[in-house]
Amino acid sequence: MTLDALQLAVPDALQTDSIDQATLGTSLSASRQLPPEAGLQELITRLAHLNRSAMTLLERQRALQNFSDEYRYYGASGSLPANAEHQLQLCNELAIGYKRLLLQILQGHKPSQPHLAWCLYMAQHFIAQTLLRHFQQYREADASLWQDSHLLYWLGEQHGCLDEPVAAAFTPIPADTLRGLYQQILLLALSNPPHLQPEECQRLFAALAPLAALARLMPWDAEDKSEGPLIDLQRPQPCLTYQQRPQAGDESLRRLELGALLVALGEPAPLRSAGERELLERVHHHWLGTDQRRHSRTPQQSDCRLAIGIPAIHAQLLQQRPQCTPGQILDIGPGGARLLCPAHVAHSLPVGQLVLLIADSDVLALVCWRHLNDDGFHLGLRYLKGLAQPTWLRRAPSSQAHLGILQSTPKPREGWHHGLWVPHNQFSDGENLWLQLPSAVNQNRLQLPACNLASATVSRHPLELP
Template identity: 65%
Template sequence: MTLDALRLEVPDIREELADSLSDLHQQLASARALPHEHGLQQALSLLFRLNRCAMTLLERQRALQSFAEEYRHYAAGYNGHHAPPTLFVRLCGEMAAGFKRLLLQILQGRQPSRPHLAWCLYMAQHFLAQTLLRHYQLYHEPPASLWRDSHLLYWIGERQECLDEPVAAAFQPQSANTLRGLYQQQLLLALSNPFHLAEGEAPLLFGALAPLAALPRLQPWDDEDESEGPTVDLSDAQPCLALEQAPDGEVAYLRRFELGALLIALHEPAPLQSGRERQLLERVRQHWLGRQQRRHVRTDHSSECALVIGLPAIHAQLLEQRPTQCTAQVLDVSPGGARLLCNADLGAQLPVGQLLLLLGNTTPVLALIRWRHRNDEGLHLGLRYLKGLPRPVWLRRAPNSQTHAGVLQSTPVQGNAWHHGLWLPHGQFVEGENLWLQLASLHNQAVVPLAAANLVTPLVSRYPLKLA
């Protein structure tokens, strides 16, 4: 199965209905003059017909903008504790369908601008999020198609590089202002055991999540990753896989929902956050990592350590050349990783995906930065340990050509064998190249074919090796 925009669920077009919407603004104004429930019914009927009309991109966009204003009008009556009627939930679903249809028209056009595409993706996602929220508010199970389309919109945004394009859309309850944040706001709401919320708490929680929702990150899937974040299958019709559910989808569509930065931010001062919102967030956070909140037991631990940052510096350190180091404070540890606090000025050197070597009282440990978060205390880093012995190596494209620094990660396995992984700067070599490899302790070189990378970050890639 492949993800494609054409899989978006949209209603069929019925050409003959187009003429009946020529005086749309007058009909919407007449609907507002009716009692609230009757006006809502009339607006929904008009939108239902519009979504099944053949229209140009500009006509559909203008009509949907008009309906967005009508949506704000009718939504104002349900921002408090009042649960919305089923009609309003249907209105949210039809608004999502309209913007999904508009998105298909944009994608079928010629070179859409990123802001325009981001706006349409965001609006479609927003009304899917509202449909989800209102189902939870009414304690109804959301339809599976809602999650299929939500995942697909995120996938399209990821492919089109507009996940973080800011969108100005003033809706209540408050939504995150980027597609990434809005999508993750949905995921967090779904992970918060929403059917156990008291009446009126679902919209309150949704709004409380808005300023925090962009902090987590969906990381590419890695079988060796032992972090505790939920698993998202973008090709599946559910928000996340159950804790006991083994992922069986295509690796390209699997993501690990890394919550580390969000969990720290929850404890920071938030002047605009009400006491009720704070208590609600604290209550639901236990559900975000499942009932078994951590795969590894975390131990609070306070000690100093030294960091060697980046592959070239690690290579030099392993050769005892004493490259520049920085200090950090270990806050807690587990068998799978650790949380550190370091100087905020080091932020530029410590992006997510950076390779580190931890130096302390024990054997040096290779690690990757999984998440980061900056606050008044400094820069918090979530590290994933890379088990194995790190050794410096040199790579050449020919026996006497220029040398390139690499790090060999070697892990013992049962039967006196070893698993080897070769760390190189991302993009320096490509799959299929034959490289001449030389260990620091040996004078001879071995020819190794470069297999497909099995772990990739924006900075480094790891390639599995078979060594005699």
């Protein structure tokens, strides 16, 4: 992956005259005494000068916090909506300031996670506000805004900051984590904003605040036929169009998994107004890309069982009758199914868990989303096509056996495609192993190739077998 923090769009610091920190607060207070239009313009001019000046990390952080307070003041006083162009300029300059601060943090000593999460969040917030104002004005957003938004999400993912809570008293209400905030503006972009009234964009952004973090960006590969838009974290656009759908997986490609969010939309929400409810109902079908392609979902009420994890799947394939979890299939589609399971099994079914769905026929599947409510544990499965076989792997011909699952699909004309599922991080890429199938007397020697699909619990490695 070529993503790097240095790709953030930040202007060069060319100003030679320094910012007087001692008088900055006084000058900002004086700007409030001017007519709102003039005060806002002076605020933007001062902030643009600060963003292009060399400052220490602490000086820049304190100054940006002062400017953020001014942003709140003008928003609370009703001056921000008065001039659309000034709104854009102020939000964009605040985003630039926090991006420059982020670069200083990353280039210094190892930052604390809360400090880094706060800075990533603030930069993402003002990018989101800039994008929101583009939507309200029916303007095409600058490509760098989406590029930076994706990059901030990726940095949060790399540093483990996506779900770090951040308290930020802004209007309209943002989600309280970097993951939620990023997905909040992403969902707004997917809601067909050109068909919304300007005030509806702001209402929708606020309505998404408690919901957006329920979605998840999942790794994608060419076999993934699940619903949900595809996002390329290296492309300066919110998501890929249907014509851009790639043929092979890449580290920067993600699928926005909406299953848990769509379930939550149907649940009672006393704090959600009737207007917000109507707006969410009107736009949510756009999130699945149904304007470009449609995947039929067939309601189905049938019982099933789940063998959870490689050991249970291995035993089930050998007809050893392991303990399986009961469930109910609620609907099915071309790439998977939605299930309802008892709430107590939620701990054993994280996103990315490998399962065997035992119904009319046995199907290998991955858990792609999950949601717990009063009805029980809702589960979204992505089918993995092919024949599943139990395997044993050893580091030497007579050493301890480790369990694996071989997934095999026929090639169009001859032979088979094989994928070996093993527990995540149990083996290293390139490690020499011995593999044995139930029907084989001899073991096959192989060098484990790099995985082509991985989750927190399992990884799949492509194999060439004789």
